[in-house]
Amino acid sequence: VRVRVHLFARYREVAGREQVDLEIPEGGTVQSAWSAVVERHPALAQYRPFTLFAVGHDYVEDDHRLKPGDELCLFPPVSGGRDAGPAAGDARR
């Protein structure tokens, strides 16, 4: 199954590219694609716990099966993380 993986923000910088084309086994999942990307760009491995996955315009879980031609997006945490509420900011002071 041929899939295209798009990298954003920090991930794009770390990998030094915006997209990676992959061939994964039939029935391959988002996790299979992640593993294949990390094989080529090992520096991304550390971000696995924070990573969000999307296909099309929807977030998907790592066991989501990829179809031929799917475009998978790898997202760092979206930017609200640290600024979600006044409590988070106040706690730092």
Place this chain on the structure above:
Amino acid sequence: MDADIFAVVDHPLSPDEIAARVDDPGAGGIVIFSGVVRNETGGRPVKYLEYEAHAPMAEAKLREIGAAIRGRWPGVKRVAMVHRIGRLDIGESSVLIAVSAAHRGDAFEACRYAIDTLKQTVPVWKKEHFEDGEVWVGLQGG
């Protein structure tokens, strides 16, 4: 409803313009939220910010937030949500949300819901630039 606006743009945002977009004869109040670039993070002076988005998905997620608002607050008349990307200086607005409603309670609640949900679901990232470095917000170790 088709007048609602959900967009990712790369130009400065205007509160007047977004207020005009939610103007409605049935509205009794308009609430506008403007997220602006702060000059420090945890006491560290910030020089400027850089925003990046997956624009088509971000606009789809903004649209979903608008639909959720309409389901939850029937008194809401119009919703506009615009996120800016690219380089932003201190004090500039990165996001504008405007909600008009028959009564102010709905407008305040829906606007609060919109920004809180945006921060959780919309694929936008920001990089803080300091005098001595830069860091992507939300990722440990930058």
